[in-house]
Amino acid sequence: MARRKNNSPVREIFIxxxxxxxxxxxxxxxxxxxxxxxxxxxxxMVGDIHLGRVVxxxxxxxxxxxxxxxxxxxxxxxxxxxxxxxxxxAYIDLDSVIKxxxxxxxxxxxxxxxxxxxQIIKEPISKKGSxxxxxxxxxxxxxxxxxxxxxxxxxxxVVSIAEKRRLKHLGRTICPKGFGLIIRTVAxxxxxxxxxxxxxxxxxxxxxxxxxxxxxxxxxxxxxxxxMASSVIRDLFTTDIKxxxxxxxxxxxxxxxxxxxxxxxxxxRVELYKExxxxxxxxxxxxxxxxxxxxxxxxxxxxxILFDHTEALVAIDVNSGKFIGRGTHDENSLRINxxxxxxxxxxxxxxxxxxxxVIDFIDMIDPAxxxxxxxxxxxxxxxxxxxxxxxxxxxxxLIEMTRERIRPSLMHTYSDPCPICNGTGRINSKSTILTQIxxxxxxxxxxxxxxxxxxxxxxxxxxxxxxxxxSHIRRLMWRHWVKIEVEADDNCALDEFxxxxxxxxxxxxx
Numbered sequence: 001m002a003r004r005k006n007n008s009p010v011r012e013i014f015i016x017x018x019x020x021x022x023x024x025x026x027x028x029x030x031x032x033x034x035x036x037x038x039x040x041x042x043x044x045m046v047g048d049i050h051l052g053r054v055v056x057x058x059x060x061x062x063x064x065x066x067x068x069x070x071x072x073x074x075x076x077x078x079x080x081x082x083x084x085x086x087x088x089x090a091y092i093d094l095d096s097v098i099k100x101x102x103x104x105x106x107x108x109x110x111x112x113x114x115x116x117x118x119q120i121i122k123e124p125i126s127k128k129g130s131x132x133x134x135x136x137x138x139x140x141x142x143x144x145x146x147x148x149x150x151x152x153x154x155x156x157x158v159v160s161i162a163e164k165r166r167l168k169h170l171g172r173t174i175c176p177k178g179f180g181l182i183i184r185t186v187a188x189x190x191x192x193x194x195x196x197x198x199x200x201x202x203x204x205x206x207x208x209x210x211x212x213x214x215x216x217x218x219x220x221x222x223x224x225x226x227x228m229a230s231s232v233i234r235d236l237f238t239t240d241i242k243x244x245x246x247x248x249x250x251x252x253x254x255x256x257x258x259x260x261x262x263x264x265x266x267x268x269r270v271e272l273y274k275e276x277x278x279x280x281x282x283x284x285x286x287x288x289x290x291x292x293x294x295x296x297x298x299x300x301x302x303x304x305i306l307f308d309h310t311e312a313l314v315a316i317d318v319n320s321g322k323f324i325g326r327g328t329h330d331e332n333s334l335r336i337n338x339x340x341x342x343x344x345x346x347x348x349x350x351x352x353x354x355x356x357x358v359i360d361f362i363d364m365i366d367p368a369x370x371x372x373x374x375x376x377x378x379x380x381x382x383x384x385x386x387x388x389x390x391x392x393x394x395x396x397x398l399i400e401m402t403r404e405r406i407r408p409s410l411m412h413t414y415s416d417p418c419p420i421c422n423g424t425g426r427i428n429s430k431s432t433i434l435t436q437i438x439x440x441x442x443x444x445x446x447x448x449x450x451x452x453x454x455x456x457x458x459x460x461x462x463x464x465x466x467x468x469x470x471s472h473i474r475r476l477m478w479r480h481w482v483k484i485e486v487e488a489d490d491n492c493a494l495d496e497f498x499x500x501x502x503x504x505x506x507x508x509x510x
Contacts, residue, residue: 010242015229015255016279017248024232025285032288033383034349037413038228046406047225049119049136049209050074053218054110064110065129066118069219072129076118078109082135082148115218123407138202138209139225141234141262142187142195143171145202149180157185174199179206186238198262230258243269247279292350293414299343303336307347309411313356316344320362333362334369338376345380354386354405363397374399420493428495430464433457434472437497441480444499444508452502454485461497462488 009029016023026034038044050068057064065073110116122131138145152171154164167188171181174196187195209223216222225231233255237244246252252272259267273279280286291297297305302322308315318340325332344359364370370393377399381388386404393399421427428436437455444450455473457465465473465486477484485502492498499508 011240012242013232013237013244014279014283014285015244015246015248015251017246017251022229022251023280024229025280025283025289026232026236027283027285028383030284031346032285032292032350033346035289035292035352035410036228036232037410039413044225044228044231044407045120045123045130047120047139047231048221049117049223050132051213051216051218051220051222052116052118052132054112054114054116057110057112059109066110066116066132067219068118068120068130068132069221070124070129072124072127074118074120074130074132075128076110076116076132076134080121080131080133080135081108081110082133117213117222122405125405125408125412137182138205138223139234140198140202142184142190142198143202144182144184145199145206146180146182147206148178150178151180152183153181154183155185155187158183158188160188163188170195176203179203226258229255233258234262237263237266239266241266241269243271245271245273245279247273288350292347292410297343297347299336299339301336301339303340305340305343305347307351307353309409313358314353316357316359318344318359318361330364330366330369333364334373337361337364337373341373341377342380345377345384348381348388348403349384349386351410352386352407353409354403357401357403359399359401361393361397361399420495427493430461433461433495433497434465438476438480440497440499441476441482445480445482450482450501450503450508452483453508454487454500454502456487456489456492456498456500458492458494458496459488459490460494461492462486 009031012027014025014027016025020039022038024036025032052066052068052074055065055067055073062078064076064078066076068074116134117136118132118134119136120130121133124130136147138147152168152175154167154171158164158167167183170192171183174192175181181199205223212222226234229251233244237259244255246255249272252270256267256270259270273282275282278286280289295307297307298321299305302320302324304319304321306317306319308317318337320332320336323332323336325335327335340361347353348357361373364373374390374393378390381390384403386406388401388403390401391399418425444453455465465471473484473486476482483502489498500506501508
């Protein structure tokens with residue numbers, strides 16, 4: 001693995017653009033650690049500002065549902081309502097805002113029919129709409145502008161105390177009244193002229209939003225944040241990025257143009273890939289993506305990890321697999337668990353798994369080994385930009401954690417639930433189907449109307465029913481005294497069957 005002088009791995013960004021999608025891969029050394037995918041019908045929404053209308057307020061959930069023009073109404077939790085909501089009354093109807101008596105802060109609560117200005121903080125996932133907030137922010141290269149605020153904050157990743165003081169003082173000096181600033185990590189070491197220019201661009205954007213609001217009616221898109229490629233470049237392209245490789249002439253020109261505006265000194269690190277071999281194949285990224293979509297991931301020593309997604313959480317199971325150790329049970333288990341912990345931390349970033357996560361490590365008796373595993377896992381998570389909260393290892397060997405969810409995981413982006421098994425991963429066995437068919441025949445016999453029927457089933461099931469001299473279908477006919485004609489139908493799912501009357505040709509509903 002390639003490393004810099006400070007022993008941290010070299011970071012590179014690869015952008016692959018096709019007609020169907022844009023993919024951005026981030027490599028640390030030779031290892032794929034993050035992947036962003038944008039489809040034409042599923043563009044990045046985080047950061048977009050909408051003028052919406054309140055359609056429902058559910059005080060029991062402490063939330064409101066807002067129509068912002070998407071398929072599902074957006075979800076606004078009361079905790080995401082800023083204290084400065086009334087500041088927008090010059091542009092939208094806030095006369096009907098009421099106060100929540102149960103809260104000491106007396107934070108305003110929207111009412112049905114009210115117009116409201118909101119920003120998307122989490123994209124829609126499955127049947128859930130976008131999560132939104134009324135606390136708006138406009139991101140730039142060096143600053144995040146926060147309208148209707150007086151806060152000046154500096155990124156925690158700026159480690160120099162002197163530089164933090166300088167940036168905070170500069171922020172207070174240049175920020176106009178009525179605005180707050182969050183100063184980003186990349187602002188460290190930059191001169192005042194460059195920082196003032198970024199702030200001027202952000203203020204210009206906000207003035208455009210204000211002017212646009214005067215003519216819009218809900219639901220309307222007020223501000224569209226930059227596309228996924230530009231947002232990744234803006235947020236991640238710092239001096240520790242060795243290069244950005246792009247395989248599309250159009251995307252290359254857009255990236256260079258964007259870089260000239262925000263960081264001209266880094267333009268020479270943008271490269272256009274011109275080879276015939278696909279970019280992601282050339283750097284072994286494609287094979288890593290295929291692994292990231294697999295339910296099972298092997299570790300170096302022969303152990304493996306299983307990833308199972310449920311409606312409420314993601315369950316991750318660590319198994320010893322092919323590993324044969326020479327030490328004690330605890331020593332062997334610790335080695336497998338440490339390898340698995342590092343790989344799980346990488347997979348969480350790569351698959352962009354969010355929400356509640358439960359990890360079932362191999363049991364270890366020694367508390368010192370449990371602590372070592374916990375500390376190592378938490379250490380690996382520090383390189384993750386998403387926030388997470390991790391519990392200590394329980395007596396059952398489980399780690400429970402939450403990870404910030406901003407957009408759908410890679411699995412939801414790349415796949416749809418199976419229409420046959422409805423996402424369970426399992427279907428009824430042939431024996432179960434036979435039992436279901438027999439129940440249906442019993443109901444038909446009880447009605448006493450049909451003695452001659454046609455049974456449509458999947459070809460595999462048809463073979464199963466007709467196999468042998470004493471086939472299942474013959475036994476069914478003798479038992480229920482019904483003549484059955486089996487018809488193989490490729491359109492039938494493996495666990496589906498349909499019964500028709502031979503006399504009328506109509507389906508028999510049972």
